Amino acid sequence: MAEEKKTSKKAEKADKSKDTKKKSKKNPFKSIASFFKSVKSEGKKVVWAKSKDVLRNTLIVLVVVTIAGVAIYGVDTVLSLGMKGLKNLAETTTTTSVSDVIDDTDNDADTDNDAADDNADADNTAE
Numbered sequence: 001m002a003e004e005k006k007t008s009k010k011a012e013k014a015d016k017s018k019d020t021k022k023k024s025k026k027n028p029f030k031s032i033a034s035f036f037k038s039v040k041s042e043g044k045k046v047v048w049a050k051s052k053d054v055l056r057n058t059l060i061v062l063v064v065v066t067i068a069g070v071a072i073y074g075v076d077t078v079l080s081l082g083m084k085g086l087k088n089l090a091e092t093t094t095t096t097s098v099s100d101v102i103d104d105t106d107n108d109a110d111t112d113n114d115a116a117d118d119n120a121d122a123d124n125t126a127e
Contacts, residue, residue, distance in 0.1 A: 049057075
């Protein structure tokens with residue numbers, strides 16, 4: 001009797017595992033069909049806006065987008081003109097950099113040495 005219970009329990013477990021395997025292997029076409037049925041039923045629940053409201057909201061969006069576009073264009077134009085003005089100002093203004101100052105000092109030292117050489121040459125010719 002105890003052995004019969006054990007074997008019957010094992011048989012029940014085997015039957016349950018077979019049933020779950022069968023349940024997990026659903027027909028994909030049935031699940032696709034049930035998906036589209038649920039989509040259709042949800043679509044019927046949607047409350048659609050009236051055409052007057054849609055037209056009014058569309059016009060509001062177009063006006064706001066146009067105003068924003070004009071504002072962005074204006075800011076872009078002003079900044080572009082400002083950058084061009086700064087570029088022109090930089091080109092017309094002369095600036096001295098550290099390397100220019102060093103070059104000028106080297107040139108002055110060279111002219112001083114040249115003048116000293118010229119003086120020495122003049123002294124040699126005078127003697």
